[in-house]
Amino acid sequence: MKFICLTLLFVSGFTDSRSEQYEVLGPADPVFAVAGEDVILPCFIKPSISVVDMRVEWFRLDRKDSVHLYEDHDDRNTDQIQSYRGRTKLILQELQRGNASLKLSTVQISDEGSYRCFVQSESCFGDATVVVSVEAVGRPPVITVDGFDRSGGLHLQCESAGWYPEPDLEWLDSEGVSLSSETTETHRNTDGFSVKHTIIVYKSNNEIHCRVKLRHHMLETLINTTNNIFISWRTSVILISVIVVLIVISGILTAGFAHKNRTHKQLQDEHRKTQHERDQLLQSQKSILPKAVAHLRRHASVNVTLDAASAHPCLIVSDDGKQVRDGNREVDRVDRGKHRFNAYLGVLGKDGFSSRSFYFEVQVKDQTVWDLGVARESSNRSDKLGLSPMKGYWTVRRFNERYWALENTSVPLSLRVEPQRIGVFVDYDESFVSFYEVKSMSHIYSYTDPSFNEKLYPCVGLGYRWDYNIPVCNYNSTPLIICDE
Numbered sequence: 001m002k003f004i005c006l007t008l009l010f011v012s013g014f015t016d017s018r019s020e021q022y023e024v025l026g027p028a029d030p031v032f033a034v035a036g037e038d039v040i041l042p043c044f045i046k047p048s049i050s051v052v053d054m055r056v057e058w059f060r061l062d063r064k065d066s067v068h069l070y071e072d073h074d075d076r077n078t079d080q081i082q083s084y085r086g087r088t089k090l091i092l093q094e095l096q097r098g099n100a101s102l103k104l105s106t107v108q109i110s111d112e113g114s115y116r117c118f119v120q121s122e123s124c125f126g127d128a129t130v131v132v133s134v135e136a137v138g139r140p141p142v143i144t145v146d147g148f149d150r151s152g153g154l155h156l157q158c159e160s161a162g163w164y165p166e167p168d169l170e171w172l173d174s175e176g177v178s179l180s181s182e183t184t185e186t187h188r189n190t191d192g193f194s195v196k197h198t199i200i201v202y203k204s205n206n207e208i209h210c211r212v213k214l215r216h217h218m219l220e221t222l223i224n225t226t227n228n229i230f231i232s233w234r235t236s237v238i239l240i241s242v243i244v245v246l247i248v249i250s251g252i253l254t255a256g257f258a259h260k261n262r263t264h265k266q267l268q269d270e271h272r273k274t275q276h277e278r279d280q281l282l283q284s285q286k287s288i289l290p291k292a293v294a295h296l297r298r299h300a301s302v303n304v305t306l307d308a309a310s311a312h313p314c315l316i317v318s319d320d321g322k323q324v325r326d327g328n329r330e331v332d333r334v335d336r337g338k339h340r341f342n343a344y345l346g347v348l349g350k351d352g353f354s355s356r357s358f359y360f361e362v363q364v365k366d367q368t369v370w371d372l373g374v375a376r377e378s379s380n381r382s383d384k385l386g387l388s389p390m391k392g393y394w395t396v397r398r399f400n401e402r403y404w405a406l407e408n409t410s411v412p413l414s415l416r417v418e419p420q421r422i423g424v425f426v427d428y429d430e431s432f433v434s435f436y437e438v439k440s441m442s443h444i445y446s447y448t449d450p451s452f453n454e455k456l457y458p459c460v461g462l463g464y465r466w467d468y469n470i471p472v473c474n475y476n477s478t479p480l481i482i483c484d485e
C-alpha cells in the first residue's frame with residue numbers, strides 16, 4: 001500500500017490538510033471466495049475518516065479496467081468490466097466510516113486475481129492490493145464401469161467436473177488405502193477443471209471409493225462391489241446391482257468464512273444438490289447393466305439347442321431346437337426314459353457345461369407361465385417334482401401373473417416390467433447363477449452360492465400338467481424361444 005499527499009497543499013497553508021492524511025489498507029492474506037457465493041474485498045483507510053467525498057475505485061491489476069468506480073458521491077460504472085456488471089457494491093454507511101470494502105456477489109471463477117482499491121481525496125491518494133483466490137466445488141464424482149478385460153480386471157472410471165482450482169482425485173479401497181490410478185486426465189475450461197481417472201481392479205474388494213478433494217471441500221462416491229458387481233473373477237465378470245453411495249463432506253470452511261447465515265444457506269444448497277446428485281447417480285447406474293450384458297453376450301454366449309428327447313411328451317420342440325411350445329396333448333413317443341420330463345412341462349438344452357461360464361437368452365414374451373434357468377445332469381425329471389436347488393434346479397418362474405426365484409423356499413420377486421427376454425448367466429467355477437431382463441436391462445435374481453458338482457444344462461419349462469387328461473396350467477401356446485444373437 002502507499003499513500004501520497006500533495007505537499008504543495010501543505011505549503012500553501014491549508015491547515016486542515018494534515019487531517020486528510022490517510023493510509024489505505026487491505027488484507028494481508030489472499031481472500032478466499034467460493035464460486036456462486038458472495039465475498040467482501042476488504043479495504044479501509046486509517047485513520048477512519050469518511051471517504052464519502054472521495055473517489056474510490058476498484059480495478060483489476062491484470063486488466064487495468066474498472067471493476068467499480070465511486071466518484072462525486074455516486075457509483076459511476078459506465079466503464080465497468082462487463083463480467084462485473086450488477087455484482088459490485090459499496091455500502092454508504094461503511095464509506096462514512098472509512099470502509100471502502102467492495103461487496104462482490106455471485107463469485108465466478110474468472111474473478112480470481114489481484115485487485116487494487118484506490119482511494120483519492122483532493123489532496124491525497126493511496127491504494128491497497130487485494131488478492132482474491134476463487135474456489136469452485138465441482139459436481140459429485142460419477143463412477144462408471146467401462147468393461148472387463150480378458151484377465152478379469154474390472155475397468156472403472158471416475159469423473160468429476162466444475163472444480164477450481166485443480167482438485168485431487170484419488171481411489172481408495174474399503175480400508176481407506178489409496179489405490180493408484182491407471183490413467184489420469186485433466187481438462188480446463190470456463191467451467192473450471194474436470195478430472196477423469198481410471199483404475200483396473202483385480203480382486204473383489206468391498207467398496208471402491210472415488211474421492212475428489214480441494215482444500216476444505218471433498219466429494220466422494222463409492223461403488224459397492226460386495227457380492228454385487230463381480231462375484232466371479234477369473235472367467236468373466238458380471239454385475240448384478242451396484243449400490244453407489246455418495247458422501248458429501250463439504251463446507252468445512254475456514255473460520256473467516258463460517259458465519260451462521262452462510263452455513264444455513266449452504267445446508268439448503270446441499271440439500272438441493274443432493275437431490276440432483278441422486279438423479280445423476282441413478283443415471284450412472286443405469287449405464288452399468290447394459291455394459292455387463294454386452295460383455296456377457298460377447299464373451300460368454302453359448303449356442304443353446306433344446307433336446308427334444310428330454311422334453312415332456314406334451315411339448316413340441318421345433319426342428320432347429322430353438323423353440324418349444326405346449327402342444328396341449330400328449331404325442332406318442334417311443335422313448336419314455338428317465339431323462340425325459342414326465343410331469344413337468346420341461347425341456348433341457350442338448351449341451352451341458354461343467355466349467356467356466358456361459359450365458360444364453362430366452363424370449364418369454366406373451367407367454368404367461370414359464371420357468372427357466374439351469375438343471376443338474378442328475379436332476380429328477382419324473383413325478384411332480386418341485387424345481388429347487390435341492391432337486392438340482394436353479395430357475396426363475398412366472399405363474400399366476402407373479403414371479404418367483406425357486407429357491408428351496410420360493411422367493412417372490414417384484415419386477416418393475418413384464419419380462420420379454422431373459423438373460424441367464426452361469427459361472428460354473430464361481431458358483432453363481434444370475435437372471436436379467438435384457439429388454440429393460442434390469443437384474444431379476446441371482447443364486448449366489450449354489451453347489452453344482454456336475455454338468456449343468458439350460459432348462460426351460462411351461463409349468464405343470466398334474467393330470468395328463470386335463471391341462472391345468474398352461475393354455476397359452478406361445479413358444480419360448482432361444483435367442484441367438
Ligand SMILES: *[C@@H]1O[C@H](CO)[C@@H](O)[C@H](O)[C@H]1NC(C)=O
Binds near residue numbers: 040090091099101
Ligand atoms: C466494511 O464493509 C463491509 C461491507 O461492505 C463489511 O462487511 C465489513 O465488515 C466492514 N469492515 C469493517 C472493518 O467494519
Ligand SMILES: *[C@@H]1O[C@H](CO)[C@@H](O)[C@H](O)[C@H]1NC(C)=O
Binds near residue numbers: 206207224243245
Ligand atoms: C456394501 O455391501 C455390503 C454387503 O452387501 C454391506 O454389508 C455394506 O454395508 C455395503 N456398504 C455400503 C457403504 O453400502
